[in-house]
Amino acid sequence: MPELAELRLTADYVNKSANGLKFVNIKKNPVHKGKDIEVPFKFFRISAESRGKELMLTLSDNDSSEKRHLLMTMGMSGHFAHTNTGGEKKHSHLMFAEKDGTTLSFVDVRRFGKWKWVDDWSPNRGPDPTTEYDAFTDNIIHNLDKAAFNHPIHTVLMNQSYFNGIGNYLRAEILYRLPHINPFASARDILRREPDIFVLCRDIPLQAYALGGGQLKDWESPFSTDPEPLRKFMRCYGNPNMSKRKDKNGRMFWYDSKWDEDALWDHYSGLPNPSAYM
DNA sequence: CGTCCACGTCTAC
DNA sequence: TAGACCTGGACGG
Numbered sequence: 637m638p639e640l641a642e643l644r645l646t647a648d649y650v651n652k653s654a655n656g657l658k659f660v661n662i663k664k665n666p667v668h669k670g671k672d673i674e675v676p677f678k679f680f681r682i683s684a685e686s687r688g689k690e691l692m693l694t695l696s697d698n699d700s701s702e703k704r705h706l707l708m709t710m711g712m713s714g715h716f717a718h719t720n721t722g723g724e725k726k727h728s729h730l731m732f733a734e735k736d737g738t739t740l741s742f743v744d745v746r747r748f749g750k751w752k753w754v755d756d757w758s759p760n761r762g763p764d765p766t767t768e769y770d771a772f773t774d775n776i777i778h779n780l781d782k783a784a785f786n787h788p789i790h791t792v793l794m795n796q797s798y799f800n801g802i803g804n805y806l807r808a809e810i811l812y813r814l815p816h817i818n819p820f821a822s823a824r825d826i827l828r829r830e831p832d833i834f835v836l837c838r839d840i841p842l843q844a845y846a847l848g849g850g851q852l853k854d855w856e857s858p859f860s861t862d863p864e865p866l867r868k869f870m871r872c873y874g875n876p877n878m879s880k881r882k883d884k885n886g887r888m889f890w891y892d893s894k895w896d897e898d899a900l901w902d903h904y905s906g907l908p909n910p911s912a913y914m
Numbered sequence: 915c916g917t918c919c920a921c922g923t924c925t926a927c
Numbered sequence: 928t929a930g931a932c933c934t935g936g937a938c939g940g
Contacts, residue, residue, distance in 0.1 A: 639921055669932090689922080712922055713934080727934080746933045748922060796923085803921055873921090884928080888919085 638710040640766065640801025641844035643686035646716055649858035650684035650693065650740065653718035657681070657734045658698055668729040668747055675704065682732060682740065687757050687764045688800025705755060711748025715858060717741050762800040765837040766845075772800075773834045776827055785824040789833075790891070791883050792823035801841060805873040808890040809844075810836045812872035819891050820898040843869060 638646065659680050662673040679698035684691060693706040708714075717725050721739040724731055728741035730751065742749065763771035776798050779785075784795055793799050793807040802810070811819045813836055817826055826833060847866045872878050872890050879893040891899070 642921070709923075710921090711933090712920065744933095745935075746920090746922095748932070750923085794922095805921055886929080887922090 638689070638712075638714060639803035639806050639844075640686075640688055640764070640841040641806075642715075643689055643691055643710065643801065644766075644845050645848065645858060646691055646710065646714075647684040647686040649716055649718075650682065650691075653716070653740050654682040654684075654732075654734075657736070657738070657740075659695075659732050659734050659740075661733050663731045663733065665729045665731070670729070670751060673706070673730065673751070677702070677704075679735065687767070688761055689796065689803065690757060690761060690800075692754075692757065704753065706751055707754040707758065708742070708751045709749055711744060711746055711750070713746045714742060714744040714749035717743050717858070761796050762798045764801055765799065765834075766801070766842050769834075769838050772837070776834070780824050780827060785822075785827065787823055787884075788820045789817070789823040789826045790819040790889050791885065792827075793837075794883075794885070794887065799837060802837060804887055804889075805870065806841055806844070808873040808878075809869070809871065810840045812878075812890075812892060813840065815892070818898055819889070819895055820901070 659675075659682055660678075662675055664670065664672050675695055677695065677697040677699075681696045681698060683694045683696070685694070686692070689709060691708045691710065693708065695704045695706065697703070717728070718738060718740050719725065721733055721737050724739055724741045725743050727745045727747075728743050729747065729749070730742040732740040734740070742751075762775050765772040779798070784797065785792060790807060790811060793802050793810065794804070799807075810833070811817065814830070814832060817830055817833065844866070847869055848862075872892070874890065877893075878890050879896055879899065880888050880890045881899050883889045
């Protein structure tokens with residue numbers, strides 16, 4: 637998806653676009669299998685906040701203090717676009733129409749994004765490493781005995797119960813910046829002994845955010861930004877000079893080729909390299 | 915034409 | 928731990 641940085645940019649975009657506007661309804665594209673959305677307010681305001689890879693939209697009644705919360709995920713390609721009503725982009729699936737002729741649309745080519753009414757963030761996802769850093773580190777440190785940490789660090793970094801917001805490009809960039817850490821070594825051991833990794837789980841997403849997010853193939857930054865700084869930031873993910881291997885969940889993991897021997901152990905034995913556990 | 919690949923979850927054997 | 932869910936771009940024949 638869109639990972640942590642892109643979710644936060646998406647929240648910024650919604651807040652900027654919806655600022656001062658009175659919305660009147662939400663229409664769903666019938667091709668999408670998601671639920672229809674009926675808002676019980678005549679006019680409502682919209683604001684947004686992100687936490688890891690989730691986006692919370694708050695719909696506030698213009699004429700009372702009532703609110704409703706719509707929790708969204710962006711899948712692999714979801715983003716928002718503010719256009720004239722009637723001029724929505726292709727693959728718009730939720731269209732928030734405003735009273736003066738514009739529409740804020742959730743655009744999602746692959747339709748992996750989802751939405752639902754909620755009262756709170758999803759309980760099975762951990763704290764945001766950038767906005768709730770202390771809760772993020774505590775949640776990991778206090779659960780290191782759990783089976784979730786019986787895996788190499790490169791797979792555990794994708795576990796949203798502990799690393800909410802870290803996705804495939806962020807894990808590659810985080811681990812690449814820790815040259816002394818074997819990405820195929822035990823997550824439990826690494827997290828116990830290398831506090832640097834917590835700091836990078838905060839700072840690398842913050843850097844990506846500051847640079848305007850991942851303008852990769854399926855995700856378009858809602859803000860026009862210079863792609864060059866982000867290209868420089870992306871040192872490992874997608875770099876043809878790096879090694880790559882499918883992880884146990886079928887996702888391509890990009891890493892420094894100096895770890896190729898350890899990767900082979902991981903691949904052929906189905907067990908982590910014993911030397912990685914010393 | 916076809917096959918492979920993509921910033922992510924889900925759920926069903 | 929495979930698939931399923933989707934569209935579309937890149938690349939091969």
